[in-house]
Amino acid sequence: MIDTGKNGEFRYEQTTIVDQNEAEFGITPSQTVGPYVHIGLTLEGAEYLVAPDAEGAIKLTVSATDGNGDPIADAMFELWQAGPDGVHNSDLDPSRTEPATVDGFRGLGRAMANANGEATFTTLVPGAFKDEAPHFKIGLFARGILERLYTRAYLPGTHLSSDPVLQAVPAERRDLLVATQTEDGYRFDIAVQSATNETPFFGL
Incomplete structure (x- = not known):
C-alpha cells in the first residue's frame, strides 16, 4: 500500500x-524518494481551467485511493x-x-489532493475530439508511483460505444472510466x- 500518513514501524x-x-555488491530493491511532486509543481490557481464565474463553468472532483481503500x-x-x-x-x-x-479556457490544470485524497477542478464540459467521446484526461502522481499513471474520465450518457480508446478496455471494466454526474x-x-x-490505466 502507499504509506500515506506514515505511523508505526517501517515495512522493510x-x-x-x-x-x-561498506555495502556489498548485488541487486538492490526498487526505491522511491519523496514525494517531491509538491516542490516546484504547486502553482496557485492551477486547478482553475476557467474562472469560477465563467459561462458554463463546472466542477470536476477527482479522488484517489490505494489498495486498502x-x-x-x-x-x-x-x-x-x-x-x-x-x-x-x-x-x-x-x-x-x-x-x-x-x-x-486553458485546457490544462493541476491540483493537489486534500486529506481525503480529493481535489476539485473548475473547468468546462469537454466536447468530442475527432472520433472520441467527450472525456477528461487525468494524470496521477503520488509516492510509491515511479511514473505517472494515465487514465480517462468519460462523461455519462455520451457516445461511449464508438470511442476507440474505450473499446480497447475489456467490456466489464469500461464503467470504471465513466464519471458520475453531480449537482455542479x-x-x-x-x-x-x-x-x-x-481504475484502468493507459501506457503512453
Whole structure:
C-alpha cells in the first residue's frame, strides 16, 4: 500500500550502513524518494481551467485511493481536455485555427489532493475530439508511483460505444472510466492497486 500518513514501524528492515563503500555488491530493491511532486509543481490557481464565474463553468472532483481503500492524501492530479468545441488549447491540435492562448479556457490544470485524497477542478464540459467521446484526461502522481499513471474520465450518457480508446478496455471494466454526474459537475474516483475495481490505466 502507499504509506500515506506514515505511523508505526517501517515495512522493510533498515540498514546500519552509512558509507556506500561498506555495502556489498548485488541487486538492490526498487526505491522511491519523496514525494517531491509538491516542490516546484504547486502553482496557485492551477486547478482553475476557467474562472469560477465563467459561462458554463463546472466542477470536476477527482479522488484517489490505494489498495486498502485509504485516501492517497499527497497525490497530485493533472487534467487535460478539449474545450466544448472539441478543440484543445494547444498548437499541436490540427483542428485549432488560432494560436493557443493563456487567456480564457486553458485546457490544462493541476491540483493537489486534500486529506481525503480529493481535489476539485473548475473547468468546462469537454466536447468530442475527432472520433472520441467527450472525456477528461487525468494524470496521477503520488509516492510509491515511479511514473505517472494515465487514465480517462468519460462523461455519462455520451457516445461511449464508438470511442476507440474505450473499446480497447475489456467490456466489464469500461464503467470504471465513466464519471458520475453531480449537482455542479462530475466526480471521478480513481482506485490504485485494487484487486476488484482498479481504475484502468493507459501506457503512453
